[in-house]
Amino acid sequence: MKHKLSFTLALALIILVSNSFAQDKKVNSFIGVEACGTCHKTEKQGKQLDIWKKSTHSQAYKTLQSEKADKIAADLGHKTPAAKTEACLKCHASGYNVDKALLGEKFKVEDGVQCETCHGAGSNYKSLKVMKNRQESVANGLIVHEKTENFCTSCHNSESPTFKEFKFAEMWEKIKHEVPKTN
Ligand code: HEC
Ligand code: HEC
Ligand code: HEC
Ligand code: HEC
Numbered sequence: 001m002k003h004k005l006s007f008t009l010a011l012a013l014i015i016l017v018s019n020s021f022a023q024d025k026k027v028n029s030f031i032g033v034e035a036c037g038t039c040h041k042t043e044k045q046g047k048q049l050d051i052w053k054k055s056t057h058s059q060a061y062k063t064l065q066s067e068k069a070d071k072i073a074a075d076l077g078h079k080t081p082a083a084k085t086e087a088c089l090k091c092h093a094s095g096y097n098v099d100k101a102l103l104g105e106k107f108k109v110e111d112g113v114q115c116e117t118c119h120g121a122g123s124n125y126k127s128l129k130v131m132k133n134r135q136e137s138v139a140n141g142l143i144v145h146e147k148t149e150n151f152c153t154s155c156h157n158s159e160s161p162t163f164k165e166f167k168f169a170e171m172w173e174k175i176k177h178e179v180p181k182t183n
Contacts, residue, residue, distance in 0.1 A: 028121035028141040030095050032106035033058075036115040036122060039131070048177040052115065055175045060092040060112030072161050091155040093117075118151070119143050148172065 037049030052058055061083065063069055069082035082088045089096050094117040096109050104123065116122055125131060125140035138144060145151045149168045156166040 026124055027102065028125075029102040029104055029123040030098070030107045030116050030121045031104040031123055031126055032108060032116075033111050033114045034106045035104065035126065039128070040115075044180070044182075046177055046179045048115070051175065051177040057113035057117075057175065058111060061089075061110050062112065064088055064092050076161065091160060113155075118145075 033049065033052065039045060040048040041050060056063075064081075064083040064085075066082075069088065073080070073082040073085050073088060076087075078085045078087065086097070091113075093109050093112055094114055095103055095107055102121070120141045120143040122141070125137045125142045130136045130140055134142075134144070152168060152171065153166060156171070157163060
């Protein structure tokens with residue numbers, strides 16, 4: 001009897017240890033806006049997908065495919081079109097510089113500044129069970145922002161060739177996408 005118990009314990013320990021190893025290696029991959037949107041699109045949840053689609057963040061990659069963008073890039077001495085220039089993509093898109101294996105089927109670089117640009121790649125936190133628990137979501141790669149303004153100005157700054165100014169309160173008003181408080 002005693003024997004059996006210690007065997008079970010040893011086995012449990014092995015499983016525990018190997019699981020935590022597996023978790024260490026679990027790299028987050030990008031799932032794409034439509035995949036986030038399956039849950040984040042209803043009135044009750046706050047219509048984040050819709051709000052994002054109507055914002056220019058959803059157009060940020062396409063903006064690079066314009067003549068205007070190519071001219072800006074050329075004037076700065078870049079030899080590649082804007083949409084192929086790292087120095088432009090870094091603020092206008094996500095996923096262009098990662099291993100293709102880390103891009104889910106629904107992920108599109110054309111979606112520009114997308115959910116996962118701001119909240120982190122989502123394959124490990126996207127399940128309902130994890131998402132319902134903020135702490136667990138963060139432990140699995142969800143990025144939430146405490147100092148929102150500082151985060152915005154990591155792109156909205158004078159390194160942007162077309163930058164004029166950034167008025168945080170006004171700009172946040174244009175893209176905010178809160179979960180409505182129900183009680
Ligand atoms: C299976 C459904 C589901 C999917 C898929 C999903 N979410 Fe969520 N998410 C939820 C639920 C439910 C909550 C909890 C919302 C609440 O407070 O009622 C949540 C909360 C959040 C929060 C708020 C966390 C906090 O507490 O401040 C963020 C940010 C978020 N999700 C982003 C994403 C992103 C980005 C994706 C895609 C990578 C995604 N979610 C995919 C269901 C989902
Ligand atoms: C990853 C870089 C990045 C981050 C982070 C970012 N933005 Fe943007 N934002 C852009 C780009 C690029 C555009 C221009 C898109 C276009 O016109 O194609 C833009 C455009 C906008 C616009 C539309 C501009 C206008 O004049 O109407 C608003 C509003 C905006 N951002 C608000 C915010 C806020 C608020 C934050 C922080 C919560 C933020 N952005 C964070 C890259 C970013
Ligand atoms: C540091 C981040 C950042 C970098 C780098 C960046 N952009 Fe932007 N870009 C933005 C933001 C933020 C906006 C929206 C507000 C603004 O104009 O600053 C924007 C807007 C634009 C617009 C639309 C502005 C308009 O008035 O029509 C174009 C075109 C553009 N960027 C082209 C480029 C090109 C080309 C490059 C590379 C040479 C580039 N950007 C590099 C952040 C960046
Ligand atoms: C330009 C950056 C940016 C983009 C793009 C973006 N978010 Fe957010 N999101 C934020 C910031 C900043 C907050 C507020 C601080 C926080 O909770 O992280 C936020 C908050 C949230 C919240 C929590 C709201 C609450 O009431 O606490 C959810 C849910 C969410 N985002 C989901 C999404 C989904 C889904 C997408 C894509 C459809 C998306 N976000 C796109 C920056 C962004």
